[in-house]
Amino acid sequence: MLDYDAEADRYDETRGGVPRARAAAEAVLRLVPPGARTLLDLACGTGLVTERLGRPGLRVHGFDAAYGMARKAAQRLPGRVALADARRLPxxxxxxxxxxxxxxxxxxxxxxxxxxxxARVLRPGGVLVVTVDKDGAHDVGSDIDRLLAPHRSYEHASDRADRVEAYAAAHGLEPAGTTCFTGHGQGGTPRGTAEKLRRGSYASWFRGDAETSAALTAALAALPDQDGRRADPEYRLTAYRRPVPRG
Known part of the structure; x- marks a missing residue:
């Protein structure tokens, strides 16, 4: 996993910047009920998405476990960002x-x-909005994807949609809608993909040994337009609702 304290100062410029953040925020707000007054953004990072989640009548707060990220976010949202583990919210x-x-x-x-x-902190009628199947969103049919596809496996992905839905159900939440948004600036390049493969950045889904990795790296190096970005991924957001008690 990345050192998010070390990454904080360069994170936005390497992750699609404002266009991706704006698309993500607009998608989240599509799934937040119109009457919601408070929104908590977990793992808010530098706050680039968080600061775009506002709308009339909605107060937004951010939490992040990495000091460097929370520091950057607090500059964007003074008084509304704190350090916290997403498993133990204050x-x-x-x-x-x-x-x-x-x-x-x-x-x-x-x-x-x-x-x-x-689920614990949500009021009845409140919603949890999360991205699911994140790594799978990069399977968009490019020449890079065709090389990697036989070596991808999402069996153990912690954000697999069916797995997250089961977690939500176990904690009393019910499905409440889904939407997608474009990951602007996140389309891969052959050169960048080869470098990530060498670094082990794809360990969560890569199915293969060192020999397979070396062969794929060579195949990626042979693709045309080495620094040309392929199609941007489409990320998926799903909402889960805390039911309102009857009677």
């Missing part, structure tokens, strides 16, 4: 109307604990 039960977690669950082996904690 909030009482049933205290917020919405929780968002964009590009978080695929990074951790404890997605269930994050969903459980979000």
């Amino acid at each position: 909030l009482p039960d049933a205290s917020v109307d919405a929780v968002s977690a964009v590009w978080l669950l695929h990074l951790v082996p404890f997605a269930d604990a994050i969903v459980a904690e979000a």
Whole structure:
């Protein structure tokens, strides 16, 4: 996993910047109920998405476990960002109307604990909005994808949609909608993909040994337009709702 404290100062410029952040925020807000008054953005990073989640009547707060990320976010959202582990939020039960977690669950082996904690702090009628199947979003049919496809496996992905839905159900949340958004600036290049393969950045889904990795690296180096970005991925967001008790 990346050292997010070390990455904080260059994170935005290497992750699609404002266009990707704006697309993500607009998608989250499509799934947040119109009457929501409070939104908690987990793993808010530098706050680039978080600061775009506002709308009239909605108060947004960000939490991140990495000091470097939280420091950057606090510059964008003074007084509304704090350090916190997404599994142990410093909030009482049933205290917020919405929780968002964009590009978080695929990074951790404890997605269930994050969903459980979000369910704890949601009020009845509140929603949890999360990205699912993040790594699979990069299967967009380019020449890079055709090379990698036989060596991809998402069996153990912690943000696999069916797995997250099961976690949500176990903690009393029900499906409440889905939407997609474009990951602007996230289309891969042959050269960049080969470098990530060499670094082991694809360990979560790569199915193969060192010999396979070396062969793929050579095949990627043979592709045309080595620094040309292929199609941007389409990320998927899913919402889960805390039911309102009847009677």
